[in-house]
Amino acid sequence: MPSISYPRYYRCYTVHDIRLAIDTDQPQILEALHTRLRHFSTDEMPQVAFRFTFDKVLDGTHHVVARPPGTLRPVYDPPVGEVVYADAADQLYISYGDHARVLCDARQGRVQVSYTEAVQANLWLLTCPLFTIPLIELLKRWQRYSLHAAGVCMDGAGILMPGTSGAGKTTLTLAMLRGGWDMLSDDMLFLAHGSAYKRDDLQVLAFPDVIDVTDTTAHLFPELQDWVEQPKGGGWSKHQLRFESVYGNRFAWSCKPLVLVFPIVAEAPVSRLTPMTQDEVLLELVPNVLLTETASSQQHLDRLAALVRMCRSYRMAVGRDFEQMPELFRRLL
Structure with missing residues (x-):
């Protein structure tokens, strides 16, 4: 069983002409992100450049995000875990021990966040570093x-x-x-x-x-x-x-x-x-x-x-x- 089934929650934003959507299984995550992005809020749109998806999993063995295969280069030195980049796939991968994983696919404009119960209450981690690092990587591809x-x-x-x-x-x-x-x-x-x-x-x-x-x-x-x-x-x-x-x-x-x-x-x-x-x-x-x-x-x-x-x-x-x-x-x- 890879993930826990919850209702889904959505919001859309336009960050300096770039449209993004957030799709999460926990309303607390959506509310914390909305606090950060409140001035960019907009009506839901069918076409977005970026999509962020958050999924809670049972434990560290059931993550829906996998570390990309092949050679990965460190591009940032976080206090815990790793931030690495796969040149061939153009993917940024972030891990926080066994508790959270993030895969940012720059070509597709998609970010998948997989997290466990152990970090669910740590809204700062989920909605600040694990959101901000992929966001700045994606916006870089749009000349921001x-x-x-x-x-x-x-x-x-x-x-x-x-x-x-x-x-x-x-x-x-x-x-x-x-x-x-x-x-x-x-x-x-x-x-x-x-x-x-x-x-x-x-x-x-x-x-x-x-x-x-x-x-x-x-x-x-x-x-x-x-x-x-x-x-x-x-x-x-x-x-x-x-x-x-x-x-x-x-x-x-x-x-x-x-x-x-x-x-x-x-x-x-x-x-x-x-x-x-x-x-x-x-x-x-x-x-x-x-x-x-x-x-x-x-x-x-x-x-x-x-x-x-x-x-x-x-x-x-x-x-x-x-x-x-x-x-x-x-x-x-």
Whole structure:
């Protein structure tokens, strides 16, 4: 018996003109994904570019997803399991021990997720890394290239804040939102061709997900004090904030990137900016590229190089001067 029979639940979304459908056997998974994709929701459509299917199985011996045969290359080093790529089949395979498996077939635009009871309650795992990694791989084939960064904009001009978890992206984003800036994303953006005729003409596309906020960050902002007392979701180590519930439904779908700011949390009263060279910036951004299919991976790298050429770049030691940060960013533009 390969899987457990449950009713099916569906939703459809349009992510920057790319249509995708989610098909799951658990309503909690669908609701958690809808929280992330709520701004992209659309009516059900018969033709979609991508389809994500989630199936619960009895145990690790009954997975409906199998590891692809042949040679597989590691393309990412997760804390648990593996993320590997099959060149011949153009398939990305992810495993989380014996508890979850994912097969992303880029040619077919299909993602199959197979998971056991042991991880059913871990909605963060199922709807964040196991969903996001295949999503960015598929969108790459449609010339939407991922960037691990927060982003805000003012009058169509964008400041992007690349960085790993804990670098200070969320703190900066919240400071900008309360200072009147428009939201692009707290953690992930996409780069797209701004013009078919200009090599370095890029457009940044928003991904207005929930904002994951630690207790420490939330206590820095008075408007979050009541909200932070709410319980965290299953598997989440941080609080999920729907930014529009606190700061209003003020976000931009796209912008022209002008400045890159790489944050580092600093125990200082005042933030400090240090200019960065283009070579330094490109080295910081290269890990955004999953080295899977050759052509799309090269295009991803090319778009990152174009972004570096377009923008002024700074390292920012993020201090505690949150009230002054919005004006500091305005001067950068």
